[in-house]
Amino acid sequence: TESLFLSKLASRVILVHRRAEFRAQKVSVDRVMSAPNIQVRLNTVIRKITGGDAQKNGGGVSGVILSASDGSAEETVSADGVFIFAGMKPRTQLIDFLKKDSGGYIVTDESMATAIPGLFCAGDIRSKPLRQIVTACADGAVAAFSAEKYIDSLKRGESK
Structure with missing residues (x-):
């Protein structure tokens, strides 16, 4: 890639x-x-x-x-430049119960929510087309916002 x-x-x-x-x-x-x-x-x-x-x-x-x-x-x-890319393998052993794509990355929706209510995932372990620092940071911001909304809904007694 x-x-x-x-x-x-x-x-x-x-x-x-x-x-x-x-x-x-x-x-x-x-x-x-x-x-x-x-x-x-x-x-x-x-x-x-x-x-x-x-x-x-x-x-x-x-x-x-x-x-x-x-x-x-x-x-x-x-050569005018050298770019080193060592590849990656997602480390998902601790969360083996979550749905993953064919590459072993965790599947989430756009709010970073997994299939388990209240469990969010962000960064390079998540299934997505681009793995860069900027996208991992954006995932983290979205996941934090989504988690806050989820917690607020629990406080209000709403079911998810």
């Missing part, structure tokens, strides 16, 4: 993945593999990010040194 986003902004994206195959959803993998400006390097790791010389390149990134995951081959690739 992140490489697809970057591919809209850059003429070339190299996706480096240390394993032989992706564990992402098939539809996402298919989109990445068919993107004309995304190069996929499986069984590859970044050994070093080069640059940082203020006199040569203003202190920015100049490239990366890639190698096969087993360390057998090494390659230097020029």
Whole structure:
């Protein structure tokens, strides 16, 4: 998902993945593999990010040194930027009783309410299309507001 986003902004994206195959959803993998400006390097790791010389390149990134995951081959690739995304797996073991989507994220409505009255969920553990700090903060604000409304309804004797 992140490489697809970057591919809209850059003429070339190299996706480096240390394993032989992706564990992402098939539809996402298919989109990445068919993107004309995304190069996929499986069984590859970044050994070093080069640059940082203020006199040569203003202190920015100049490239990366890639190698096969087993360390057998090494390659230097020029790059103007490096974006690290390590992936994520939602940790929902403590709330295994809630409804989740196919990726294991908790399903809520727009008020951040779960299927259990009075239980709200916010942030990256929630099922949603975008996981960024700003969306997690917004989720928290909505969840707090919704929880306050729920508590007020209980105080008034309303049933939910």
